[in-house]
Amino acid sequence: MFDFxxxxxxxxxMNARNLTYIRPNNLSNTKKLADDKILSKKMLRQNGVPVPRLIAQISSVSTLENFDWTTLPESFVLKPNQGLGGAGILIVYGRKKGTNNAWVKSSGKVVTTQDIIEHVRNILDGAFSLSNAPDTAFFEERLRLASELRPYSYKGIPDIRIIIYNKVPVMAMLRLPTKESDGKANLQQGGIGVGIDMATGTTTTAVLGKSKLIDYIPGSRMLLRGIQIPHWEDMLHLAVKAQIASKLGFLGADIAIDRERGPVFLELNARPGLSIQVANMAGLKKRLERIEGLSIKSVEHGVRVGKNLFGGEIEKNLEKTSGKSVIGSVEEITLIGKNGKEIEVRAKIDTGAYSSSIDEELAVKLGYEKVLQQWNKIDTEEYKLTKENQKEIQKEILDKYSKSIDDLSDVATVFSSSGSTIRPVVKCSFVMDKKKISAQMNIVDRQHMKYSMIIGKKNLYKFLVDVSK
Amino acid sequence: MASPCIYNSKEVSCLVQHIMEQSVPVETVTILLLFPIIATLVVLLRQVIGMHAFGIYTPSIIAIAFIAIGQNNPSNIKHAVTVYLVVLIVGMLMRYALKKLRLLYLPRVAITITVVTLSVLAVLTFAGSLSRVGFAGADLFPILIIITLVEKFVSVQIEKGSRAAIILAAETLIIALVGYLLLSTSTAIGTKVTDFILRYPYAILMLIPFHVFLGKWTGLRAAEYIRFHEVLKKIR
Structure with missing residues (x-):
C-alpha cells in the first residue's frame, strides 16, 4: 500500500498538470495560438514545419451562402477552427461517383452538400467550440495513410502524440482510429493508444479508450507491440521545432505520416491528456522532473537527451513482464551440432518465415554431411509440388527415406518468390540471448545469401523482435 | 450605522440577528450562508475525489434547489430527484427526436425546454394527485432551476457525447444530494451544520484558507488512483 x-x-x-505544468509554461496568448488551428498552421509553416494544406475557410454565414462547392477537391477534412478533443471533424474520402454534390465518408456513408452546409453552420454557431463561442470552419487536405501503418488502422489516419517539455521529447504514443472512434484517433472518442520507446520509436504497450489495456487490435490478431514508427527521428525533431516556434512550454504535438509527404504536423495541444501514461505504462511526472532546469541548446540536443533518458527503460520492463527477451533483426547465436560441436554464426531473424533454415555448408560443419549426401541422391524434381499436395509429398518422402537416411527428422516444403523447394530437416538446437532452443532446421543452399542461417517464427516464441535494434 | 446587538442569543449570532431584524427571512440568510459551503464541497469533490459534474455553478444551484424543496417537507426530495431525472431523460430523448429536423442550437434548446417543462408539469400533477399535501407545495424557483439544467445537459451532450453527459449528470446529482444531506435542515447532520453556521457565521471565512490549500494541491485525485492503477502497480 505504501509503495502504491x-x-x-x-x-x-490533473491537478499537477494544470497547476505545475500548464499554468506557468503555457501562457494565455500562446494557448490561444494552439486553440486556433488556422493560425497555428500558418505559424508552423513559416517555421519550416510541414502541415496539411489549407483548402478554404468559412468564417461567416454570408461566406457560407456564397461558397462555391465545386471548388472542393475529391477528398478533404472539414474541421472547426477551435474544436476540442477531435469533435466536429468530418473526413471525406472521395466524391460519390457520377455526382458533383455528394461525397463518401470513411464509414462509407454518403454526405451531400446540404449535409456539409449544415455541419459548417453548426461549427459557425459554436457547437464544437469551448463554451459555444462562434467559430470558423475550414477545409484542409486529407492526408494519405502511410503503408507501414495501414494494417493497424481502421479507416482514419493514425497519428503520433509526443509530449515535449523544456525542448525535450518526454513521452510518446501512437494513436490508432478504431471502428468505435469513427476513424478519429482521439482516445476520448474510443481510439487505441500505443506506447512508444523514445530511443527507438518501437511500440510497447497499448490501451483502448481511456484505460483498457490490450495486446491486439480488438477482433484481430494484429499485435500492437513492436511496431516500428517510420520517420521516428524526423518526428522528434519536428515536435521540438514546433515547441520552440509555438512557445508552448508544455506541448502535446500531434504528427501524422502522409504516404508521400512523410511526417506532417497536425496540431499543437496546450492541454495534452494523461492517458499517454497508461499507453506507456510509465509515469509522466517522474520524466518531467528529470529534465527540469536542463539547459537545452538546440533541437538536436533536445532530441538526443529525450532518446537517452527515456528510451530502453520500457524494453527492460517488457522483458520483465512478458518473460520474453527482446532481440534485434540480426543476432549472434551459437548452434549446437551433431556431436555437441558448437559453431557461432550471425543469424537473420525472419518473422516472415515459418521455420528456420541453415546453409548446406554450415550443415556439413555441424556434422550433417551424410544426410546431405544421401538427400542429394533423391530426385526431388520428380515430385510436382503444389500447396494442395505438400502434406502428402512430405509424408511420402519421409516414409520412404527416414530409415535409410540417419538424422532426417522431417521433410519441409517451402514456397517462396524464387520457386518452391523440398528440403531435408534435421534436429539441431541453438542458444540465442542465453536461451537454449531445440529446433528443427531445414537445409538449403544459401551460398549467395548474406546470412548463412535464418530463424523463423516457429523458434521465436521466447522472444520479441525489435526491428530497429 | 448598524444598530447595536442588544442580546446575544444562544440560537443565532448577533450578526444574523441583526440581518433578520432588517426583515430578511431566516431561510434566505441560511441558504446564502450555506452557499459557500456547497461551493467548497463541489471543489473538494472535484480536486480531491475527481468528480467532475457540470462545473461548480450547476451542482451548487441544484443542491440549493434540493435544500429549498426539502425545507417544508423532507419527503418532497424524492419528487425533486424525479423531476431531475425527468428533465434529463426528456432532454436526451428530445435530442434524438430533433436530430433529423436540423435546427440551429438555440431554437432546438427552446423546443427541448418547452417539452421538458410540460413533462415536469405532468409529473407535478401526477405527484400531487398521489398525496394530499402534494408536491404542489414546493416553490416555483427551485423547480425552474432544475429545468434549466437541460441546456447544460444538451450542450455537453453535443460537445462530449451522450455517455459523458449522462456521467456528468449523475455526478451532479450525487454532489447535489450530498450537499442536501449535509446541509438541509430536514436531516440530522444538516440541522447541526445550519445551527452552527447561524451561530458562528464568521466561520465561513475559514473556508478561504482551505480553498487556497485546494487551489495549490497537486496530488493525484482519488479517481486517478483508479484510472492509473495499472501504471501504479507497474512502476512501484
Whole structure:
C-alpha cells in the first residue's frame, strides 16, 4: 500500500498538470495560438514545419451562402477552427461517383452538400467550440495513410502524440482510429493508444479508450507491440521545432505520416491528456522532473537527451513482464551440432518465415554431411509440388527415406518468390540471448545469401523482435 | 450605522440577528450562508475525489434547489430527484427526436425546454394527485432551476457525447444530494451544520484558507488512483 502511494508521485494527475505544468509554461496568448488551428498552421509553416494544406475557410454565414462547392477537391477534412478533443471533424474520402454534390465518408456513408452546409453552420454557431463561442470552419487536405501503418488502422489516419517539455521529447504514443472512434484517433472518442520507446520509436504497450489495456487490435490478431514508427527521428525533431516556434512550454504535438509527404504536423495541444501514461505504462511526472532546469541548446540536443533518458527503460520492463527477451533483426547465436560441436554464426531473424533454415555448408560443419549426401541422391524434381499436395509429398518422402537416411527428422516444403523447394530437416538446437532452443532446421543452399542461417517464427516464441535494434 | 446587538442569543449570532431584524427571512440568510459551503464541497469533490459534474455553478444551484424543496417537507426530495431525472431523460430523448429536423442550437434548446417543462408539469400533477399535501407545495424557483439544467445537459451532450453527459449528470446529482444531506435542515447532520453556521457565521471565512490549500494541491485525485492503477502497480 505504501509503495502504491510512493509510486503515485511519479504519475502526473490533473491537478499537477494544470497547476505545475500548464499554468506557468503555457501562457494565455500562446494557448490561444494552439486553440486556433488556422493560425497555428500558418505559424508552423513559416517555421519550416510541414502541415496539411489549407483548402478554404468559412468564417461567416454570408461566406457560407456564397461558397462555391465545386471548388472542393475529391477528398478533404472539414474541421472547426477551435474544436476540442477531435469533435466536429468530418473526413471525406472521395466524391460519390457520377455526382458533383455528394461525397463518401470513411464509414462509407454518403454526405451531400446540404449535409456539409449544415455541419459548417453548426461549427459557425459554436457547437464544437469551448463554451459555444462562434467559430470558423475550414477545409484542409486529407492526408494519405502511410503503408507501414495501414494494417493497424481502421479507416482514419493514425497519428503520433509526443509530449515535449523544456525542448525535450518526454513521452510518446501512437494513436490508432478504431471502428468505435469513427476513424478519429482521439482516445476520448474510443481510439487505441500505443506506447512508444523514445530511443527507438518501437511500440510497447497499448490501451483502448481511456484505460483498457490490450495486446491486439480488438477482433484481430494484429499485435500492437513492436511496431516500428517510420520517420521516428524526423518526428522528434519536428515536435521540438514546433515547441520552440509555438512557445508552448508544455506541448502535446500531434504528427501524422502522409504516404508521400512523410511526417506532417497536425496540431499543437496546450492541454495534452494523461492517458499517454497508461499507453506507456510509465509515469509522466517522474520524466518531467528529470529534465527540469536542463539547459537545452538546440533541437538536436533536445532530441538526443529525450532518446537517452527515456528510451530502453520500457524494453527492460517488457522483458520483465512478458518473460520474453527482446532481440534485434540480426543476432549472434551459437548452434549446437551433431556431436555437441558448437559453431557461432550471425543469424537473420525472419518473422516472415515459418521455420528456420541453415546453409548446406554450415550443415556439413555441424556434422550433417551424410544426410546431405544421401538427400542429394533423391530426385526431388520428380515430385510436382503444389500447396494442395505438400502434406502428402512430405509424408511420402519421409516414409520412404527416414530409415535409410540417419538424422532426417522431417521433410519441409517451402514456397517462396524464387520457386518452391523440398528440403531435408534435421534436429539441431541453438542458444540465442542465453536461451537454449531445440529446433528443427531445414537445409538449403544459401551460398549467395548474406546470412548463412535464418530463424523463423516457429523458434521465436521466447522472444520479441525489435526491428530497429 | 448598524444598530447595536442588544442580546446575544444562544440560537443565532448577533450578526444574523441583526440581518433578520432588517426583515430578511431566516431561510434566505441560511441558504446564502450555506452557499459557500456547497461551493467548497463541489471543489473538494472535484480536486480531491475527481468528480467532475457540470462545473461548480450547476451542482451548487441544484443542491440549493434540493435544500429549498426539502425545507417544508423532507419527503418532497424524492419528487425533486424525479423531476431531475425527468428533465434529463426528456432532454436526451428530445435530442434524438430533433436530430433529423436540423435546427440551429438555440431554437432546438427552446423546443427541448418547452417539452421538458410540460413533462415536469405532468409529473407535478401526477405527484400531487398521489398525496394530499402534494408536491404542489414546493416553490416555483427551485423547480425552474432544475429545468434549466437541460441546456447544460444538451450542450455537453453535443460537445462530449451522450455517455459523458449522462456521467456528468449523475455526478451532479450525487454532489447535489450530498450537499442536501449535509446541509438541509430536514436531516440530522444538516440541522447541526445550519445551527452552527447561524451561530458562528464568521466561520465561513475559514473556508478561504482551505480553498487556497485546494487551489495549490497537486496530488493525484482519488479517481486517478483508479484510472492509473495499472501504471501504479507497474512502476512501484
Amino acid at each position: 502511494f510512493k509510486a503515485s508521485s511519479q504519475v502526473l494527475g
